[in-house]
Amino acid sequence: MASIASSLTAENEEKLQNFFSRYVRFHLLYKSSHHGADFDQLLNRFDHHGKYVLMVFLRSGSVRGAFVSKSLMDEMKYSDVEAFVFKIEGKYGDRFPYSPTAITVSVDSDSISFGKGLNLKLVNDTWYESFSTDVIYGRRKLEDDNVYCTDVELHRVQDVDDILPNPWREMVWYKETRENLRKDFVSYKLVLESLPRVKVLLLGPVGSGKSSFINSVRSTIYNRVIHLPNVGTAVEGFTQKMTTYDIRVNQRGSPSVLSLCDVMALGDDDSTGLSYADALAVIKGHVPEGYKFQKGVTVTDAVSGYIEKPTLKEQIHGVLFVLDASKVTTYPSSLESMLRKLHSTISELGIPQLVLLTNVDQVSLAVQEDVKDVYSSRPVQEKMQKAATLVGLPLSYVLPVKNYVSRLTVDCNTDILLLSAVMSILQAVNDSLEDQYDFPVPLTRDDDDV
Numbered sequence: 001m002a003s004i005a006s007s008l009t010a011e012n013e014e015k016l017q018n019f020f021s022r023y024v025r026f027h028l029l030y031k032s033s034h035h036g037a038d039f040d041q042l043l044n045r046f047d048h049h050g051k052y053v054l055m056v057f058l059r060s061g062s063v064r065g066a067f068v069s070k071s072l073m074d075e076m077k078y079s080d081v082e083a084f085v086f087k088i089e090g091k092y093g094d095r096f097p098y099s100p101t102a103i104t105v106s107v108d109s110d111s112i113s114f115g116k117g118l119n120l121k122l123v124n125d126t127w128y129e130s131f132s133t134d135v136i137y138g139r140r141k142l143e144d145d146n147v148y149c150t151d152v153e154l155h156r157v158q159d160v161d162d163i164l165p166n167p168w169r170e171m172v173w174y175k176e177t178r179e180n181l182r183k184d185f186v187s188y189k190l191v192l193e194s195l196p197r198v199k200v201l202l203l204g205p206v207g208s209g210k211s212s213f214i215n216s217v218r219s220t221i222y223n224r225v226i227h228l229p230n231v232g233t234a235v236e237g238f239t240q241k242m243t244t245y246d247i248r249v250n251q252r253g254s255p256s257v258l259s260l261c262d263v264m265a266l267g268d269d270d271s272t273g274l275s276y277a278d279a280l281a282v283i284k285g286h287v288p289e290g291y292k293f294q295k296g297v298t299v300t301d302a303v304s305g306y307i308e309k310p311t312l313k314e315q316i317h318g319v320l321f322v323l324d325a326s327k328v329t330t331y332p333s334s335l336e337s338m339l340r341k342l343h344s345t346i347s348e349l350g351i352p353q354l355v356l357l358t359n360v361d362q363v364s365l366a367v368q369e370d371v372k373d374v375y376s377s378r379p380v381q382e383k384m385q386k387a388a389t390l391v392g393l394p395l396s397y398v399l400p401v402k403n404y405v406s407r408l409t410v411d412c413n414t415d416i417l418l419l420s421a422v423m424s425i426l427q428a429v430n431d432s433l434e435d436q437y438d439f440p441v442p443l444t445r446d447d448d449d450v
Contacts, residue, residue, distance in 0.1 A: 015093035030154035046071040050156045056129045057151040062089040066114040077106040085117035158365040167375035181419035186249040191434045197257045204322030206265040209358035212403040220415045242291045264293040285310025318429040319353045325383040326362040352428040360400040371413040
């Protein structure tokens, strides 16, 4: 959208700023002269994560519009106490109401109404604004009229207070940074020569983005978005089998030192997803590759292919708790109990743990516009702290990422965030191995092939 210029002049934007109690930014989502005078096109430009201003530019040169505190896609009719309508004409600007008074916002098949102050109507592929003069436009006694619109724009409103003055973590957002991180990953060496690669287990509730993270890491390494069949949606989670994915240094290349292990999603308790006992069985290396988890059926030595005495290579060397930033404040207490129980036991096993916080762009408009604001965003910092508290880890153990779920091409800043998370994982596992072993540890079974 950066290439599409708004019809709002700098002078009129300054007047519009005066209608808000604090400084805000406007991000253009829809412009009728560019996208076309289409009602569905306008509505589809709303999303579910912001506040909005609808601006109407009239032939007379005046600007009229309305501010709403939530998406018009959520409800067709609702009362909005934060909403107001406004008029900017010449040197002056007015808003109504001046104090909090609910405005009824309603959407019909071809019009949007904001109380009695503004009605935007589409007639024969042309936008018109009909207004009620006795509500907002002073004492002039004019009959209701249809006014031709030269342009209609929808803007997302971002509260600049969401952006902290200084980032709490330093990151250099250059293309060279991405390439250096890629090189570091490809050339990374483990302290244990006898261990060909580390297995990192992803644990998280349904929809947290475990499988999407695996695809995103591969996309980052391959320098193009890939679409593998291990991603999907289901009420009880898409992944049902124990599957280990080697992350290769390039497409058709040799495996890197990192393998990511995906399993069934955690439930609120042992009866609704991956149980505590099954998670530990995976971590200790007892569960064979391809094993299909079943609710109410615990992994035991009776399972076909059960690994009774796992080698170091078959065990899990690091754990990533994967949580969704947009849901982290609504997870049930039962899930928190499960996460903390797992964290405690995994700590006793001497296995490093980190928290992967996905969908950070869904909780911050600034990050949605540009990922490099992730460490300056107050909402993201708050979600990271909540995620740390859920598991029982310090804030420094939380890695924010944005998965490739909607883009068709890779993005430099998204890649940097993903690669930084991957390198943090490898370093945590390597540090743990270095603390535990002073020399290469031989594999205990005849399966040295990699």
